[in-house]
Amino acid sequence: MTEEDHMATVHLLRRVSVEFGLRQAEFAARHGMHPTDVRALVCLLDAARSDTPATAGWLGSQLGLNSAGTTALIDRLEGLGHLTRTRDARDRRRVLLAVTASAVERGQExxxxxxxxxxxxxxxxxxxxxxAVRRFLLEAHTALTEK
Structure with a gap:
């Protein structure tokens, strides 16, 4: 493959990424949310799949939000019925976040x-x-997240 072929693949990935973003924005608008709210729900679903404890601090770091912004987002999602907060059974000082079943259902629809x-x-x-597809996507993600 040529460099032009490689760039065509990268540009295609960008198009897919843009489409995902547009669909997320459409979903957010339909359900009275901000696009960041949808990204937060995606992060929380990914955390659940990987058995990662999702705390407010963790979520804020995933989204690049400060403490006040994270709190406002969590309050908003909880108020909309998309998120729950529960005390961690192993560490009662810690509050864990989870996406509600009704939010998952809306996302599936x-x-x-x-x-x-x-x-x-x-x-x-x-x-x-x-x-090969999985390896490319994993490495593309790494390339985008490296500082």
Missing amino acids: FFGRPLARMTELLGTFDRREAA
Whole structure:
């Protein structure tokens, strides 16, 4: 592949990323949220999948928000019924955040079809192809998050 082919792939990834952002903004607008609220819910869902304890401090660092901004976001999402706060059973001083089942359901209603299409498409790839896609995306993420 040429450098031009590589850049075409990078530009395609950017297009996909922009589309995800537009769909997130549309979802946010439909449900009376700010786009950052949707990013927060995605972070919390990812934390749950990876068994990462999601605290306010953790969420703020994921989103690049200060303490006041994080508190306002959490209060807003809790008020909308999208998030719960519970005391950590192992450390009662710590409060853990989680996405509610109704928020997950709303997300599935909105994003379920395109996500299902993507997983179906991945199902047509052989193991090597799927591993290559995953490796590229992981390394692309690393390239974007390195300071």
